[in-house]
Amino acid sequence: MFLGLDLGTSGLKAVVIDEDQQIQAEATAALTVSRPHDGWSEQSPADWIAAAEQVIREIPAPIRAALRAIGLSGQMHGATLLDGADNVLRPCILWNDTRAHEQAARLDADPRFRAITGNIVFPGFTAPKLVWVRENEPDIFARVAKVLLPKDYLRLWLTGDHVAEMSDAAGTSWLDTGARDWSDTLLRETGLDRSAMPRLVEGSEPSGQIRRELADRFGLRPDVIVAGGAGDNAASGIGVGVVGAGQAFVSLGTSGVLFAANDGYRPAPETAVHTFCHAVPGTWHQMGVILAATDALNWFARLAGRDAAELTAGLGELQPPGKTRFLPYLGGERTPLNDAAIRGAFIGLEHATDRRAATRAVLEGVAFALRDCRDALAATGTRIDRLIAVGGGSRSDYWLAAIATALDTPVSVPVAGDYGGAFGAARLAIMAATGAGAEIATPPRIARVIEPNSSLSAAFDEGHARYRAARDAIRGLT
Known part of the structure; x- marks a missing residue:
């Protein structure tokens, strides 16, 4: 054991x-x-x-x-x-x-x-x-x-x-x-x-x-x-079998992470991408990191007086981004901003903005922040061939559909089970005790794949452009 x-x-x-x-x-x-x-x-x-x-x-x-x-x-x-x-x-x-x-x-x-x-x-x-x-x-x-x-x-x-x-x-x-x-x-x-x-x-x-x-x-x-x-x-990377170039996962935990494995060391600090050693010898990884993912949703749930799961459960099919935008910078931001002073905001509030619209805006804001991370990773030459979703936020299909469409990348959802940091740490324990290598860090069985919604791609591109304009405007105010 x-x-x-x-x-x-x-x-x-x-x-x-x-x-x-x-x-x-x-x-x-x-x-x-x-x-x-x-x-x-x-x-x-x-x-x-x-x-x-x-x-x-x-x-x-x-x-x-x-x-x-x-x-x-x-x-x-x-x-x-x-x-x-x-x-x-x-x-x-x-x-x-x-x-x-x-x-x-x-x-x-x-x-x-x-x-x-x-x-x-x-x-x-x-x-x-x-x-x-x-x-x-x-x-x-x-x-x-x-x-x-x-x-x-x-x-x-x-x-x-x-x-x-x-x-x-x-x-x-x-x-x-x-x-x-x-x-x-x-x-x-x-x-x-x-x-x-x-x-x-x-x-x-x-x-x-x-x-x-x-x-x-x-x-x-x-x-x-x-x-x-x-x-x-890195432990989550071992847990979901992301150890080789082209493999990646998106983590929707307290923070949000777009994690890609690399076979070599390719630093690019000017992008605000993290370039770290991986957990097995001779490998590295890169990450785009946002400081508030489920943290942002939980913050809004407290504000709305509802449970986070309740807020996301009834959203139905993916909708085009609305006029209301959310910037998830509740405690500053890392990739790509490197800005500890920036703070979050709702922008474009109107009479028609109800709880469902605001919830969608929160999920979209995190998705667009992860798209910023994707763009920063791409600038380093890192490729993403497949993307696995982990973390508590991955239980929301609406959120995963927004991420898949915003990043134009299919998102794979593992079968029920825990493939996170604790599972990865247990795999590392096997390696240490038996001498096994990274070959035991196999990907989990995939329950389903959420494809980008091509009919909404243009709307999400426009939504991301509005998000970035709001981001740049708010940086001048904080």
């Missing part, structure tokens, strides 16, 4: 699969986010440990006793700061925290960061957060002995070792992404050195073994391996 743990923003999910990759057990534990100031987003690492203990205990004892390896997946970019005794110094600053936008701009102005990492220094990345701490919480910065990403704090609890892997490390602004190693040059520029960084492994390699105390507590074998694992999107 092989356990995958996926540490998300709103919860931690556990999936156990057997050697045939059939799911044998699942468990989830909820997490909350603290927003003490505008643009801030934090979590207590102690809550992650409590959630991990909860989900492991919910796995039936006979299955726990048969576990051979654990894989880890998790939200990226978070700054978990530890002192020399591995005590947490402050709440973790999360991926969607934008307080360090000034520090990010300063680092990004140094051409070495883009040249070495292959990426813009985004405000949500880890390095500018450490500069913010150095400038605003100097007493804490002076005590920092180790900086860990969220899932790697779980690894510290599991194994007692400070270890990271390539896909997650690539989102820190400290990794030489082509060489797959920490950059001493970039670390020095943020007041750190290699001693503050965890040891690096590939995602499909072992990173350590379970601590004996935890093995005894949970009834595990003492030789359970903990795999390197992956950042959440």
Whole structure:
């Protein structure tokens, strides 16, 4: 048996699969986010440990006793700061925290960061957060002995070792992404050195073994391996079999991601596309990332006093975009804008705008933001031959039809099942324990394919043009 743990923003999910990759057990534990100031987003690492203990205990004892390896997946970019005794110094600053936008701009102005990492220094990345701490919480910065990403704090609890892997490390602004190693040059520029960084492994390699105390507590074998694992999107790529050039998926989670696998390293930071290491050796991936996908729909659902699923359930057949436009920039935007200050808007409201029209506008706004990501990926030379839909938002056929039509790309919907980060992490656990390679990361069986609606292609092209005009106008106001 092989356990995958996926540490998300709103919860931690556990999936156990057997050697045939059939799911044998699942468990989830909820997490909350603290927003003490505008643009801030934090979590207590102690809550992650409590959630991990909860989900492991919910796995039936006979299955726990048969576990051979654990894989880890998790939200990226978070700054978990530890002192020399591995005590947490402050709440973790999360991926969607934008307080360090000034520090990010300063680092990004140094051409070495883009040249070495292959990426813009985004405000949500880890390095500018450490500069913010150095400038605003100097007493804490002076005590920092180790900086860990969220899932790697779980690894510290599991194994007692400070270890990271390539896909997650690539989102820190400290990794030489082509060489797959920490950059001493970039670390020095943020007041750190290699001693503050965890040891690096590939995602499909072992990173350590379970601590004996935890093995005894949970009834595990003492030789359970903990795999390197992956950042959440790379783990989802393993989960849906997106590991080779031309393969891609669209994720409609809290954030929205258009993820494409690459056989080589092709950075293009000027596009605001993320170019990261993949979770298996010798591979990379690129992503266009928007900060609010289902987050935008859930925000509107709260505003409308309805459940998100209720809002989307009765929309019927795909409609041409209406006059009402929605910009989903609730907390800034990454691809292609790299703008932490921009904020969302409804534009073109009229008397005829009812709840259904506003819901469609929200879904269209996210689809058009993903089209911007598609265009940015295309500018790097990355091709997308097939697109698989994952994440909670993929349950809405209307939304998927809007995305397929906006991107002019068929969207494949897997058969019922969980193919996300936890499943991908469990696959990486198999690789680490057995020596298997990326060949086990096969695509899921496809239930149906949602084709672009050719009769609405022109209307969606016009809608995207109106969306971009609104986007450019709102940037001058925020």
